[in-house]
Amino acid sequence: xxxxxxxxxxxxxxxxxxxxxxxxxxxxxxxxxxxxxxxxxxxxxxxxxxxxxxxxxxxxxxxxxxxxxxxxxxxxxxxxxxxxxxxxxxxxxxxxxxxxxxxxxxxxxxxxxxxxxxxxxxxxxxxxxxxxxxxxxxxxxxxxxxxxxxxxxxxxxxxxxxxxxxxxxxxxxxxxxxxxxxxxxxxxxxxxxxxxxxxxxxxxxxxxxxxxxxxxxxxxxxxxxxxxxxxxxxxxxxxxxxxxxxxxxxxxxxxxxxxxxxxxxxxxxxxxxxx
Amino acid sequence: xxxxxxxxxxxxxxxxxxxxxxxxxxxxxxxxxxxxxxxxxxxxxxxxxxxxxxxxxxxxxxxxxxxxxxxxxxxxxxxxxxxxxxxxxxxxxxxxxxxxxxxxxxxxxxxxxxxxxxxxxxxxxxxxxxxxxxxxxxxxxxxxxxxxxxxxxxxxxxxxxxxxxxxxxxxxxxxxxxxxxxxxxxxxxxxxxxxxxxxxxxxxxxxxxxxxxxxxxxxxxxxxxxxxxxxxxxxxxxxxxxxxxxxxxxxxxxxxxx
Numbered sequence: 001x002x003x004x005x006x007x008x009x010x011x012x013x014x015x016x017x018x019x020x021x022x023x024x025x026x027x028x029x030x031x032x033x034x035x036x037x038x039x040x041x042x043x044x045x046x047x048x049x050x051x052x053x054x055x056x057x058x059x060x061x062x063x064x065x066x067x068x069x070x071x072x073x074x075x076x077x078x079x080x081x082x083x084x085x086x087x088x089x090x091x092x093x094x095x096x097x098x099x100x101x102x103x104x105x106x107x108x109x110x111x112x113x114x115x116x117x118x119x120x121x122x123x124x125x126x127x128x129x130x131x132x133x134x135x136x137x138x139x140x141x142x143x144x145x146x147x148x149x150x151x152x153x154x155x156x157x158x159x160x161x162x163x164x165x166x167x168x169x170x171x172x173x174x175x176x177x178x179x180x181x182x183x184x185x186x187x188x189x190x191x192x193x194x195x196x197x198x199x200x201x202x203x204x205x206x207x208x209x210x211x212x213x214x215x216x217x218x219x220x221x222x223x224x225x226x227x228x229x230x231x232x233x234x235x236x237x238x239x240x241x242x243x244x245x246x247x248x249x250x251x252x253x254x255x256x257x258x259x260x261x262x263x264x265x266x267x268x269x270x271x272x273x274x275x
Numbered sequence: 276x277x278x279x280x281x282x283x284x285x286x287x288x289x290x291x292x293x294x295x296x297x298x299x300x301x302x303x304x305x306x307x308x309x310x311x312x313x314x315x316x317x318x319x320x321x322x323x324x325x326x327x328x329x330x331x332x333x334x335x336x337x338x339x340x341x342x343x344x345x346x347x348x349x350x351x352x353x354x355x356x357x358x359x360x361x362x363x364x365x366x367x368x369x370x371x372x373x374x375x376x377x378x379x380x381x382x383x384x385x386x387x388x389x390x391x392x393x394x395x396x397x398x399x400x401x402x403x404x405x406x407x408x409x410x411x412x413x414x415x416x417x418x419x420x421x422x423x424x425x426x427x428x429x430x431x432x433x434x435x436x437x438x439x440x441x442x443x444x445x446x447x448x449x450x451x452x453x454x455x456x457x458x459x460x461x462x463x464x465x466x467x468x469x470x471x472x473x474x475x476x477x478x479x480x481x482x483x484x485x486x487x488x489x490x491x492x493x494x495x496x497x498x499x500x501x502x503x504x505x506x507x508x509x510x511x512x513x514x515x516x517x518x519x520x521x522x523x524x525x526x527x528x529x530x531x532x533x
Binding site: 059063066067074076080101103107108109110112113116117119120121122132136139140 | 323325326329417456457459460461463464465471474475478479483485486489491492494495496497498501502505508509
């Protein structure tokens with residue numbers, strides 16, 4: 001409950017504080033942690049907010065798996081040919097390379113201790129597993145973005161979950177959520193890109209989609225060092241821009257966009273086909 | 276006759292704890308928890324039931340462990356430091372009786388602290404309309420056993436180390452075992468036969484305190500009750516391991532020049 005209060009207070013602080021402008025602009029953003037101030041106490045509070053939102057993100061993942069903890073396979077395990085659990089609904093791409101943290105009986109050397117742990121903790125075989133209704137985790141995404149509005153993964157993953165709900169208004173809610181995030185992260189490639197993709201994929205509004213995606217593309221071109229999430233978002237941006245050009249523009253435009261994308265992502269198979 | 280000695284010694288620990296206001300701190304902490312829990316109402320609790328249960332179990336487990344560790348690591352060094360041990364041992368009380376009585380006292384204080392926190396947490400959960408489930412009773416029972424185990428580790432370490440070192444090591448043995456266990460599991464397949472044997476030995480010797488925490492099953496949706504054989508095995512493990520810890524404490528006390 002104390003932690004609940006901390007979450008609450010951090011959320012309220014996030015609301016009251018409003019947007020802050022970074023005074024330094026590092027070329028590479030490390031895991032969404034920005035230096036917002038040179039003041040030590042503000043920096044500490046900022047780090048607390050970042051840690052809190054990262055912790056909430058981990059909890060949200062745990063909720064999706066109903067408490068079963070997963071971990072990524074080590075390089076050694078991949079070389080040994082150990083099979084990942086995979087998922088039946090492909091909600092999370094990371095499941096394709098994950099196994100349960102508590103080992104299965106055949107991979108556990110602990111004997112009776114292992115049996116007891118499997119019987120008394122949240123363990124079950126997760127091969128081809130499904131997920132809990134993602135909407136259950138939605139309040140956590142709202143909390144984590146309140147605690148740290150610059151936690152981009154919270155905005156993008158939360159919007160994916162909102163958009164994945166089959167209700168009529170789901171896309172509108174997801175767009176509103178993303179635009180809320182965009183107001184606080186105007187230079188964020190991922191958010192511009194995600195909004196554009198939502199317009200294109202769910203609303204079939206290619207004109208609006210192109211506007212958002214072009215801003216993401218411009219930001220990508222002006223950024224010399226892209227983080228992995230930014231790079232992934234830029235790659236998606238080029239793919240969707242090329243697909244949209246195929247729908248509403250000329251083949252020449254499609255080829256031009258795809259070739260521009262190929263200059264940055266020369267190994268991309270989709271862009272190669274479109275260009 | 277022995278039970279009377281144990282009761283008197285345990286009662287002394289509880290009274291000392293009340294005098295030092297340990298239990299008052301827990302009670303006040305519980306009230307603060309209850310009062311501040313209402314702030315989560317700011318977000319509305321709809322859809323947050325799992326989150327609220329998760330936080331409650333985490334906070335409950337953490338505070339109870341802190342109480343168990345601090346109380347158990349202090350009882351014996353305090354008696355030596357305050358020189359109250361000598362009049363006690365001058366009576367017909369053996370060193371083994373002394374250790375068992377102190378352990379029972381530490382367990383009692385921890386359980387009272389846990390009960391106080393449990394009551395306030397339950398009121399807070401009821402306020403958020405989180406329904407009662409039978410597995411919560413299993414959680415409480417196994418948690419009580421786990422706390423008794425932690426107390427025995429604390430008592431044992433306090434006879435070997437200074438109180439701050441004992442507190443630190445008890446914490447590490449409580450929260451670090453799961454991490455060590457995971458690490459050993461990862462490396463086991465590629466370890467040499469000696470390494471594998473060592474992993475098994477470490478696993479057998481380390482206190483498996485994490486097994487007594489079934490909060491995950493109580494928090495998440497749709498998990499079955501823990502099988503009875505597991506509850507029985509954990510009870511037996513608690514008795515055997517606590518017995519071993521108290522025996523080690525006794526042997527250390529026997530050798531100790533007072």
